[in-house]
Every structure is written in C-alpha cells, then in structure tokens.
Amino acid sequence: MPDFLEAVRCPLCGGALTAVPGGGCLRCASGHSYDLARAGYVNLLPPGKKNNAKTGDERDMIRARSEFLRRGFYDPIDETLASALADHAAGETEKPFRIADLGAGEGYHTCRTAAILAQKLGCPVDALGFDASKAGAEAGCRLAKSLGFLEKDGLAAPPEQWTSPVRAAVLPGNIFRLPLADHGMDAAMSLFAPVPWEEAARILTPGGILAVVSAGREHLVKMRAILYDEVRLTDFHPAPPEDFDKLTLLSRRTVSFPVTLSSQAQIAALFMMTPFYHRTGDAGRERLGALESLAVTAQIELSLWEAAV
Ligand SMILES: C[S@@+](CC[C@H](N)C(=O)[O-])C[C@H]1O[C@@H](n2cnc3c(N)ncnc32)[C@H](O)[C@@H]1O
Ligand SMILES: [Zn+2]
Numbered sequence: 001m002p003d004f005l006e007a008v009r010c011p012l013c014g015g016a017l018t019a020v021p022g023g024g025c026l027r028c029a030s031g032h033s034y035d036l037a038r039a040g041y042v043n044l045l046p047p048g049k050k051n052n053a054k055t056g057d058e059r060d061m062i063r064a065r066s067e068f069l070r071r072g073f074y075d076p077i078d079e080t081l082a083s084a085l086a087d088h089a090a091g092e093t094e095k096p097f098r099i100a101d102l103g104a105g106e107g108y109h110t111c112r113t114a115a116i117l118a119q120k121l122g123c124p125v126d127a128l129g130f131d132a133s134k135a136g137a138e139a140g141c142r143l144a145k146s147l148g149f150l151e152k153d154g155l156a157a158p159p160e161q162w163t164s165p166v167r168a169a170v171l172p173g174n175i176f177r178l179p180l181a182d183h184g185m186d187a188a189m190s191l192f193a194p195v196p197w198e199e200a201a202r203i204l205t206p207g208g209i210l211a212v213v214s215a216g217r218e219h220l221v222k223m224r225a226i227l228y229d230e231v232r233l234t235d236f237h238p239a240p241p242e243d244f245d246k247l248t249l250l251s252r253r254t255v256s257f258p259v260t261l262s263s264q265a266q267i268a269a270l271f272m273m274t275p276f277y278h279r280t281g282d283a284g285r286e287r288l289g290a291l292e293s294l295a296v297t298a299q300i301e302l303s304l305w306e307a308a309v
Helices: 003-007 059-069 075-088 108-121 134-146 197-203 221-227 264-273 282-289
Strands: 025-027 033-035 097-102 125-131 166-172 185-191 204-215 247-261 294-307
Touching (some): 059 108, 059 134, 075 108, 075 185, 075 204, 075 247, 075 294, 097 197, 108 134, 108 166, 185 197, 221 294, 264 282
Parallel strands (some): 097 125
C-alpha cells in the first residue's frame, strides 16, 4: 500500500487500516473491511451506504461536468487556488505536501490543483479526494491514472515505483465523517460543495489551510438572465457557525474570468453543473436550449481558513 493511503482511517471506528494479505481489501482492528476496487480505489463509504445515490451526483451530471471541465473552462480556478495555497505553505521540502479535496466530484480540480501545487512548491504532492458519489470517485481514479498520478494497481504499488511527483486518488467517502486521521493534512480544498467545517479542522495540521471556493455574487449572471425573468444578486459567504474557533478566516477574495461557450452541448453541460439545473422552469430551459453560443463571466469567491495552532 503506498504511504499516502496510510492517511486513511476506518470511517466507522477511526482505526488504522491495513491491507489484508492477498485479500483485495483493507481492514481495521475491529474487523470492518473495505474492498479494493479494480479501478484502483477503496470504497470508504460506511457499509450499507456504498451506493449512496441520494447525496452523490448522478452519472450524467458527472459526465457533463467532466466534459465541460476537460475543455479548460474552469482552469483559472486551479491556478488561483494553487497559488494561494503555495503562498501559505512552508518552504521546499522532501516530504509530500498532503491535500484533501472535500466533495471532489470526478477529481478534475483535485488533479490539476495538485499538479500546479507540486510545480509551485517544488515538492511531491499527495492529493486525496472524497465524494459521496461512487461514479465520481471512479471517474476521478480514471483521470488520475490517465495523468500518471495513480498507478494501474495503485493501492499495491510501492512508493518508489511512482514516477510522478503527484499522486492522487478520489475515494468514495462522506465528507461529514471523513475517513482520515486527525491532523495529517497540510491543506484541504472545498469547491462548490458543502463545507464540513468540524471535519476540516480535525484533519488539518496546526496552521494548515482550508481553501473554500464558492460561487460569487455575479457568477454566470448572463446565464441566469436567460433562465429567469428576474435575477436577484445575493451575497453568499460560506462560513462556520459563529462560535466555531478551530478555523480562522485569513482572506477572502473574488476572482472573475470569461467563459465562452460555442455550442449547445457546452451550454447544456455548464447548465447541468449549476444548482439552476434543478430550479429552472420549462420556459427558461427552452430559452437556453435555443442558443448555440453564449459568453458568460464566471465569478468565484475564494476564502482561506487557518487551523488553530
Ligand atoms: C457541485 S459538486 C462539485 C464537485 C467538484 N468539487 C467540482 O468543483 O467540480 C458537489 C459535490 O459534493 C459532493 N457531496 C455532497 N455532499 C457530500 C457528502 N456528504 N460527502 C461527500 N461528498 C458530498 C457531491 O456528490 C458532488 O460531487
Ligand atoms: Zn473500524
């Protein structure tokens, strides 16, 4: 088992997991066991919830998002995120920088952010994404493998066989009960996903950084104007409960970038990725469905939170 998977813990009892010799699974001392899938990941959703479809994104949404992301439309997010994290990280080190992606989807941002971070930091980066969607995790591991970030038999390969300074995997798991050891991660990232503040604070090293990316006030406003008769601009700043003192806000900033869509398929893919997909009526869908091109501005808010020292 590569050392980066030493970071994972049994989601039921928090115990360390070891590979069962010849057994295709990981097991804790209390006997909870987790299958090693051929895709190269281990399913760490608690038993009984292994095919969690309710909180997990549907397969077609994942496909649409992969399709959209691999065209690079949202790449500026990874550059912004990796630069911000690198600015706060300690100097160059031989030890891998460990980052967890909480609600990683199909791992596109997990892999890209890890790759840019490795360049900027000049050290290896180990990235572990978690998502409630098994389909998302499978897609994430496929992507990581295609990039050389996860070996074919990833979970069995000794660390010295890794050729890339970046190792990454996306595992099925619940971010509100993360199967990770206490204080073992240098950073955590949460992109367009629910933020598990308590769990993020638990897994971060003292002084470690949680980076939260959310939709800014004017995110995709032109698309919203097509979908709805009236567009209301509201501020939303993800934040922990008021009396929560395990993470301190370091900075908050807004970044905007253009997204130029040149086909109905691209427009539909972006639409499917947004929360608007679930709340738009027929008239709005029809208006958007009639377009063959659309130039919009994406606006994200990036906030950085430091774990108590
Ligand atoms: C809008 S998507 C964002 C995915 C990815 N971060 C991105 O930006 O492309 C939100 C993700 O959060 C995941 N999610 C929601 N609740 C979750 C939970 N309790 N545990 C794990 N993942 C969860 C969903 O399955 C979905 O993939
Ligand atoms: Zn256990």
